[in-house]
Every structure is written in C-alpha cells, then in structure tokens.
Amino acid sequence: MSFSTFKRLALVAALGWSALGIAHAQPQQAVCYNCPPEWADWGSQLKAIDARLGIQVPPDNKNSGQAIAALIAEKAHPVADVTYLGGIAADPAKDAGVLAPYKPKNWDKIPADLKDPAGYWFTIHSGTLGLFVNTAALGRVPVPQSWADLLKPEYKGLVGYLDPTSAAVGQLGVMAVNLALGGSYDNLDPGIKFFKALAKNQPIVPKQTSYARVISGEIPILLDYDFNAYRGEYTDKAPVRFVIPKEGTLVFPYVMGLVKNGPNPDNAKKILDFVLSDESQAMWGNAFLRPVFADRLSQQAKAKFLPDSEYARAKPVDLKKLAAAQAKIVLRYQAEVQ
DSSP states (O other), X not given: OOHHHHHHHHHHHHHOGGGGTOOOOOOEEOOEETBOTTSTXXXXXXXXHHHHHOEEOOOBOOOHHHHHHHHHHTTTSOOOSEEEEEGGGHHHHHHTTOEEOOOOTTGGGSOGGGBOTTSSOEEEEEEEEEEEEEHHHHTTSOOOOXXXXXXXXXXXXXXXXXXXXXXXXXXXXXXXXXXXXXOOSSOOHXXXXXXXXXXXXXXXXXXXXXXXXXXXXXXXXXXXXXXXXXXXXXXXXXXXEEEOOTTOEXXXXXXXXEETTOSOHHHHHHHHHHTTSHHHHHHHHHTTOEESSGGGSOHHHHTTSOOHHHHTTEEEOOHHHHHHHHHHHHHHHHHHTO
16 A cells, blocks of 8 residues: 555544545435324325435424424424424414425415415315224224214223314314314304213323224224225225214315425425425325325225215315314313313
8 A cells, every 4th residue: 555545544534534525425304293104104205205305304293283382492493394284283383483485396286275375385185084993893883873973882982083182183073073063163062062972981082193003903993084094994904994974074184384494495395396296196195195186096096985975975174264263172172071
C-alpha cells in the first residue's frame, strides 16, 4: 500500500466518508400521524410509499383525536409531516392552525364537498359504518341485524365500539345510531339514549383500532367499517361478516393534510400526491375502501362488498354538521354514558 493511500484511509477513518465527499445516501423519511398499519391497509400503503418514493414512514397508532392533540402540543416544533384523519376532525385541525394548504395532483377530480376549498384537507377514501361480526365468537347467539338488536340481553358483553371521547369512528357511531333512530345533527337524544341503554349490556370500549381483537374473537361485535370486515373475511379468512343495520347508517370520508411547518415538507407533498395517484387509489379499493375516485374501485373488489341494495341504507354524512356536533357528542357521552 502506498503512503498516499494509507494517508487517505487514515483520514477516512478519522473524519468519516462524508469528509471526502463520499457520503452514504441516507433514506428519505417523513412522519404521518394516525397511519396505523392494521387500519385501512395503511401497512401496504407505507410499503408502497417506500418502494415508489424512497420515503420511509414509520407506523403510527394514534387515532384522530390523539393526532390533533399531538399536533397542537407540538405546534411550535412539529414532528409530523402529514396527518390522516376522520372527516369529522378535518375542519377542527384546520381551525387549530396545525395544517397548511396544499393541493396535490388530481386535486381537481375530488368532489367539492370532499375537500377544503383552500387545500387544507382532502378526502382519499371512505368507509361505511356497521357491525363487524365474528360469527364463531358468537356461538349460538344470532348475528345481529339492527342497532336495536345490540340492546338485547343475549348480547351482554359481546359488543364493542371505539371511545367517542377521542376516536372519530366512535363519534360517528353515536351520530349514525342517532340519525337512524330518528335524531338529527342538532338533537342527539336518541343516540345518547341508545348508548346509555347499551352501557347496561357491558360493552367493550377501546380507544385504539381493534381489528385484531375482532379477528381473535375477543370482541365478537364491533361498530366498525365495512373495509375492516371485508379484509377479515377475504384477506385474513376469518369467520367474520359485515352487517348494515336495518335502521340505516352513515358513509364516512377519511382525509389527509399537510402539517404546517413540518420538518420534511417536500417528502410530505410527495406522499400527498401519491395517495391520490391511480396506483394508490386502486390499492385503497383493493383493501375494500371506496376510493375518492370511484372508477379506481375494481369490479373484482366491488363484487366482495354487500349488494348495492344493502348500501342503499347508508347515507353520506354531512361533515360540517357532524363537526359542529362533535363537542356536544363528547360532552354528552362523558356526562350521561361514560
């Protein structure tokens, strides 16, 4: 080895490769709040983002309420770059000043009522709320067909729903039942009355997504979305099915937005572009969500959904009215049910 080569290697050892302009490429990163791999097939999306964009996004198991709370707490020094939220949380996040406007590619194709006009948030897909049922865990108890069925004595200890004090799906559950039983966005009495009655049946009320607990049979019946039930039935081959209650239910959009002053804005924008791409939208459809671009739902995937005649009982939620009722849902649930 020549003396010059020896000196060069010694310099590398002392100062590192970057000192000689031979820097190792560092993987690109971004943080998405409320992107749990077990929810809405985010696991596949995060892998695709890494494969297609070269951006690594760590899993995050917050729910919508926890994500907004963290964004507000970290407002001076943001940790997240993008966030995924239940539609009820979209305007509250905007109003809290934690989101920045960004109109991703294909923005113009999104229906006007499924996006903020200035670009603070936009829908990527939606789900229909109903009953995610593990039929094996029910044993001889019949599969419930209505909201009213859940109040029957035979379902004691068998029903679960996510905590309405923080989870968007929990708040949607209150409103879906409320509207189905004759209430309105202003009158919550029927929904609160239902959940007070359900409390006597000893429901299970987790704060986090509980897909695995239904698949295992720990929670035999969960107020949850169609896409989780279809995933359990067709992907994980579990003894589960989805029921749209005969009284009716709601279709709920899920949105994303750019975090204001996030540490990786360029990567964040690439991710937001990706989730509206044809590839990503088709992936959502194949995971049994309804893509915001309806033509991306393949016929093969749609064939696994319940018939359209069943979905006729599912109505689009009014996001503005639901957001306006959010605080009242939480306060009344805490005061009268919890």
